[in-house]
Amino acid sequence: MHSQTIILYDGSFDGFLCAVFLIYEQKVTHPIINKKNKSTPTQLFATTEEIHTEKQKAKRVWDGFKLKTTKTQQRMFFKAFLSEIKGVENTLFNYLRIVFMKEKTDTSIDYSNKDILKISQVAKMVQREKHRIEAFVRFRLTTDNIYTSIIEPDFNVLPLITSHFKDRYADQKWMIYDLKRSYGIYYDLKKIEIITIEGTVKSNIDIKSLSSNEKEFEALWRTYFSNVNIISRKNNKLHLRHLPKRYWKYLIEKN
Amino acid sequence: MSFERIREKLSILADAAKYDVSCASSGGKRNNPKKGLGNNTGMGICHSYTEDGRCVSLLKILLTNHCIYDCAYCITRKSNDIQRAAFKIQEVVDLTINFYRRNYIEGLFLSSGIFKNADFTMERLVEVAKKLRLEENFNGYIHLKSIPGASDELMREAGLYADRLSVNIEIPTKSGLKLLAPDKKHEDFIKPMQKVKEEIIQHRAEQKIIKSTPRYAPAGQSTQMIIGATGESDRDIMYSATFYYKKFNMRRVYYSGYIPVLEDSRLPAIDTEVPILRENRLYQTDWLLRFYGFSVEEILNDSHTHLDLDIDPKLSWALRNLHFFPIDINRADKRMLARVPGIGMQSVYKILEARKFRKLNWTHLKAIGIANNRAHYFITCDSKDFYSQELAPDEIKARILKNSNSKYKKYFNHQLRLF
Ligand code: SF4
Numbered sequence: 166m167h168s169q170t171i172i173l174y175d176g177s178f179d180g181f182l183c184a185v186f187l188i189y190e191q192k193v194t195h196p197i198i199n200k201k202n203k204s205t206p207t208q209l210f211a212t213t214e215e216i217h218t219e220k221q222k223a224k225r226v227w228d229g230f231k232l233k234t235t236k237t238q239q240r241m242f243f244k245a246f247l248s249e250i251k252g253v254e255n256t257l258f259n260y261l262r263i264v265f266m267k268e269k270t271d272t273s274i275d276y277s278n279k280d281i282l283k284i285s286q287v288a289k290m291v292q293r294e295k296h297r298i299e300a301f302v303r304f305r306l307t308t309d310n311i312y313t314s315i316i317e318p319d320f321n322v323l324p325l326i327t328s329h330f331k332d333r334y335a336d337q338k339w340m341i342y343d344l345k346r347s348y349g350i351y352y353d354l355k356k357i358e359i360i361t362i363e364g365t366v367k368s369n370i371d372i373k374s375l376s377s378n379e380k381e382f383e384a385l386w387r388t389y390f391s392n393v394n395i396i397s398r399k400n401n402k403l404h405l406r407h408l409p410k411r412y413w414k415y416l417i418e419k420n
Numbered sequence: 421m422s423f424e425r426i427r428e429k430l431s432i433l434a435d436a437a438k439y440d441v442s443c444a445s446s447g448g449k450r451n452n453p454k455k456g457l458g459n460n461t462g463m464g465i466c467h468s469y470t471e472d473g474r475c476v477s478l479l480k481i482l483l484t485n486h487c488i489y490d491c492a493y494c495i496t497r498k499s500n501d502i503q504r505a506a507f508k509i510q511e512v513v514d515l516t517i518n519f520y521r522r523n524y525i526e527g528l529f530l531s532s533g534i535f536k537n538a539d540f541t542m543e544r545l546v547e548v549a550k551k552l553r554l555e556e557n558f559n560g561y562i563h564l565k566s567i568p569g570a571s572d573e574l575m576r577e578a579g580l581y582a583d584r585l586s587v588n589i590e591i592p593t594k595s596g597l598k599l600l601a602p603d604k605k606h607e608d609f610i611k612p613m614q615k616v617k618e619e620i621i622q623h624r625a626e627q628k629i630i631k632s633t634p635r636y637a638p639a640g641q642s643t644q645m646i647i648g649a650t651g652e653s654d655r656d657i658m659y660s661a662t663f664y665y666k667k668f669n670m671r672r673v674y675y676s677g678y679i680p681v682l683e684d685s686r687l688p689a690i691d692t693e694v695p696i697l698r699e700n701r702l703y704q705t706d707w708l709l710r711f712y713g714f715s716v717e718e719i720l721n722d723s724h725t726h727l728d729l730d731i732d733p734k735l736s737w738a739l740r741n742l743h744f745f746p747i748d749i750n751r752a753d754k755r756m757l758a759r760v761p762g763i764g765m766q767s768v769y770k771i772l773e774a775r776k777f778r779k780l781n782w783t784h785l786k787a788i789g790i791a792n793n794r795a796h797y798f799i800t801c802d803s804k805d806f807y808s809q810e811l812a813p814d815e816i817k818a819r820i821l822k823n824s825n826s827k828y829k830k831y832f833n834h835q836l837r838l839f
Pocket residue numbers: 487488489490491494495496497498532533534601
């Protein structure tokens with residue numbers, strides 16, 4: 166049996182790249198990259214190594230990757246990482262290894278390789294979630310004049326949707342908070358900030374903190390939604406395919 | 421504003437507008453350079469879906485459902501006894517902005533009944549768009565209805581603020597129009613289309629020379645026809661559609677199955693079913709004309725005036741033209757590849773790419789993603805398993821139908837029972 170090395174990183178993309186850096190630097194032969202969490206059990210037949218995230222090291226790995234890949238492949242890689250699917254780091258690492266073995270400036274890509282195929286499929290799923298969240302975010306204006314939205318996406322899409330919302334809502338303050346991952350993005354009319362909220366955040370914003378007309382506008386939206394429906398064309402299967410139930414919780418018109 | 425009153429108006433004026441099928445919010449890229457409100461990425465986003473599975477992308481309303489006309493097919497017509505309402509210009513502006521800021525919508529689709537006259541109505545629609553753009557600094561999507569008979573000057577202004585303009589032709593034939601909309605003239609529909617087309621061409625030309633030329637209706641114009649209200653044939657419909665595509669550079673023609681809303685001796689009975697399957701076949705035909713290189717005469721002509729309901733128009737064409745088949749996948753040109761039932765445009769491109777490297781066989785074709793259960797009657801490839809040769813059209817059809825499970829089957833069975 167080979168002795169395995171488990172490399173623990175902090176869950177960030179930079180952290181992951183640093184894990185890769187370490188593997189190359191120390192020529193680790195059988196690495197497993199895992200996200201660090203409180204209760205990682207100690208493995209009997211494996212050494213465990215915890216890495217610190219250093220921007221410089223991460224950048225070196227990423228720059229090397231960029232040399233041999235196209236923009237699309239880079240985005241695909243990042244999206245797959247954001248899926249946070251268990252073990253995705255190791256598939257990503259295999260992908261990296263294939264890329265690093267290639268000649269310089271060779272950006273062709275072999276879709277018959279199972280790791281590459283897997284990454285591209287996962288990236289597609291993440292991309293779809295990104296589109297859905299861009300569509301299904303519902304802002305509610307609060308008393309402090311911030312358009313606020315809470316989401317619980319399947320994947321960590323906040324980094325992917327930021328620029329869309331920044332372009333679109335440039336003249337209003339807004340915040341989108343990912344309840345599942347306990348962080349959000351906040352736009353203060355100038356720049357985007359990553360924020361966390363102390364204490365528990367409820368999925369429902371307290372009515373007292375909503376601006377005075379908010380309920381009225383929501384009622385108007387519901388009125389609109391119920392009046393555009395054409396009963397003689399009802400097609401529930403199609404409806405559910407486009408609008409899966411798990412998104413309903415935050416859709417004003419479905420509540 | 422009084423929310424109660426607005427809500428009442430909204431329910432009336434959204435309800436009256438919902439039969440307009442066009443929900444497209446794509447096309448007409450607009451960015452947000454001055455940090456105002458909104459952008460339009462040119463992609464179109466569906467923010468919600470109705471229970472009939474249609475995309476909700478725009479706030480689609482009428483400015484008013486008061487109307488001086490009496491078009492038989494229209495729920496808003498003068499003689500219909502319904503609740504009437506009218507939005508003030510500012511109310512529409514406020515609604516649009518407030519919905520948009522909450523990420524409910526991509527923009528506004530504003531139409532109207534005709535009060536007083538065409539220009540008086542059009543002027544108000546333009547005013548809404550103008551306020552949104554100039555006062556609210558709004559860069560979201562705006563689709564305005566062109567009111568038949570509106571003046572050239574107003575149409576010119578409309579295009580400066582709107583992304584898309586459309587006139588619904590509604591009734592595909594002149595005779596049908598005469599019967600159902602006696603006080604509307606065919607020329608009144610044509611005029612604004614003609615003007616919009618000219619303006620688009622002129623603005624594009626000027627833009628090439630002078631960069632600062634304002635943009636004019638960047639998402640072009642579209643129109644809609646009601647299907648099944650006047651006993652018109654599919655040929656009538658598609659010949660009209662072709663006419664509008666060619667003559668006015670239409671971006672899209674929409675086909676909307678007639679939904680019986682009114683009792684009228686000139687119209688189908690009130691319990692007539694919405695011809696959803698027929699509508700679908702028309703869209704497929706539209707697709708073949710726009711992207712597959714078919715001409716309308718090949719699909720519909722004197723000896724074939726209606727589309728088949730049980731099979732799609734491409735298969736139907738192929739069965740009537742078996743003498744062109746089988747074609748050799750490894751040699752046929754793009755035009756013929758596109759004509760094979762079961763091979764979509766995506767697959768055509770993949771085949772053209774892939775066969776540069778190797779001769780393709782059934783396994784390759786399957787991997788490319790063609791619908792082999794249809795295609796294999798019409799093609800040969802690099803394989804000894806020859807296609808199912810020398811079958812009569814009826815036989816091929818029967819076999820394909822047996823193996824396909826159309827999502828429309830239930831409609832089809834249903835409609836069959838009516839005959
Ligand atoms: S003019 Fe337009 S709104 Fe008025 S009745 Fe005719 S179709 Fe309806």
